[in-house]
Amino acid sequence: MLRLFAALVPPDWLCDEIAQLQSGLDGAKWRKPENFHVTLRFFGEMDERRAEDLDTELTQITRPRFDLRLKGAGHFGGAEPTSLWLGAESTGNELQILAEKCERAARRSGLPPEKQRFRPHLTLAYLRPGIELPEVMAFTRGLSLFESPVFTVESFGLFSSWTGKGQSQYVLEREYLLV
8 A cells, every 4th residue: 555645845955944943942843855745635544456556647737837936934723733834826716726636636537626725835844732722823933924935846746655753754656747
């Protein structure tokens, strides 16, 4: 069984810059720069045959390259925060369109519809239970004006996720070029 998701990865120079933001919050399990990505669609666990069908569908996606920036910060989990993130926004609506195309590819390959609304973001950290909301709010306020330089998205990938001790390992299984 494979655990798969589609995502785009910021350039290395930006991942290094983002890593410099990862401090000052006790209880944060900071993500490694090599794990930074913007998820387009989480597909979940599937067998190899379904993964091949999904790959075939993702290969059919044709979209132009587009510019993207990371901007602002926030958290998921409401009053009991679970993770910290940086927002992602593209020129036009290209990021949303690409995510919708990944959703359609998933459905055509027989996967159920995504239950959660697409919220483009890059996860900075997962938070340990019991972290205080005011601390999280202070951290995200400190990054509210963060804005990365614009970078061009030239591809997206199909990644597998492997869990074990420590952080998950992500393996690029297939890359899909944008034109």
